[in-house]
Amino acid sequence: MLLDAVEGTLADFLAAQIVGLDAVDPALGSLARTTRDLVLAGGKRLRPTFAYWGWRGATGLGEPLDPALPALAALELMHTFALVHDDVMDESATRRGRPTAHRLFAGQHTRAGRLGDPGRFGTTAAILVGDLCLVWADQLLARAPLPTSTLFAVRSCYDRMRVEAVVGQYLDVLGESAPDEWSAERALLVARLKTASYTVQRPLQFGLALAGPVAAEIDDAYGRYGELVGEAFQLRDDLLGVFGDPAVTGKPAGDDLRAGKPTTLLLLARQLAATPAQRALLALDPAGAVNPADGSGGLNPSLISELISETGAPERIEAMIQERVATAVTVLADAPIEDEARTALVELAVRATQRPA
Structure with a gap:
């Protein structure tokens, strides 16, 4: 409906x-x-x-x-x-x-x-x-x-969401041009601004603002839940960008690798690479993209995805997703919201972070 x-x-x-x-x-x-x-x-x-x-x-x-x-x-x-x-x-x-x-x-x-x-x-x-x-x-x-006071509150949340989406996108673009300055923690900041904010966190608070003046406890709970589920959503997106089925995702696999985008997945793989050969294969070429040193003369997404798997980074990302969803569900358990909404948001947390596309 x-x-x-x-x-x-x-x-x-x-x-x-x-x-x-x-x-x-x-x-x-x-x-x-x-x-x-x-x-x-x-x-x-x-x-x-x-x-x-x-x-x-x-x-x-x-x-x-x-x-x-x-x-x-x-x-x-x-x-x-x-x-x-x-x-x-x-x-x-x-x-x-x-x-x-x-x-x-x-x-x-x-x-x-x-x-x-x-x-x-x-x-x-x-x-x-x-x-x-x-x-x-x-x-x-x-x-x-809407009443004028309610519309102002809604607009305030909406404007914050737009600003965060734009500055998060700037950091995302900047990361492609300065990947050596990036860390997994900074990649998560990009996820919070670019994805968590305008996918989960601010839409929730935007919807809350539509209801008129409400308890601060609900806004706080939505903010924490939204940040956790939004980060998990982006972490799933990182995995799908490398390992997803293009027939399901609707996008070619390996685009993030070709662009040299410093995702949390790729940065963790670099940290976990155990041998000089692995580190060389996950290095960057002068243009910024992942550069397979296998003599192929260009990026080989299959080779890089296999190497990322060998480092154990995908399992680490899966654990990060599960931890965030579990914490988000705990946050909701104590929030003073309607039971129907609590049930729906728990289901949404799982559906948004376990999706195939």
Whole structure:
């Protein structure tokens, strides 16, 4: 019911945007349709789900859903902004098994026989799509029929979430250019800012703010639970980026390795490498990517993933995930929230961190 309601809210909002932009220029209508397709292209809808249960934790199940829907759906528009820009920065080819936004626009440019470089056009258009989604998220959030004081509290949490996502992404990009300055602890900081904040922690607190003035104990519990589960979510993502099945994840395996992204998994593997040969294979080439010294002349993801397994780093990451989820469940046990929300959040903690994609 929740996901259908969020999808319907997004579809109605985006349909109206398409009509408005079509009336200005058909090319803008086309832009809006491509953006709509990106927003509605599936996904786990974790952010509105966590926000919903954050809200229900304070209100119970009796409160009508409709007034909260614009705010919940706005989180998916913000998420699309982050994904589109992230894919541009990572030069990713696919997302959810489909071409990324910049690849879609490059393809449109080529098929239309336009002048100029299709890749440059695609990148430029994708950046604008991300910007548009962020503006639309603000517009949709503003439609929530909330008291002014409540809306200010919601906006405060929303703005903090956006800032943390942006600065976390900056640290992520910086880590690729200065990997020797990175540590597993700093990689976890990136996970807290870039992933935990806007995937779990702030959506929960955003949902709580929708309920109006509430006990500080709930906000504190959501903050701690959200940080733990959000970190575990990113640690699972690190594992999937190396060992996941592309047919399931919708993304090629080994992208993080090719980019030389200093994930907690890779940094732990370097720490645990027991022999000079292992350390050499996990070293970086001048461009920053993992460089297999096997004479292959380029990165060999299969070789590197096998080596990472040999170091025992994946088992260490699995233990870190389990520890964080167990602690998060303990935090919820003492939180003064509705029992239905507690049960749902325990289930979400497991589902978000044990996922295959």
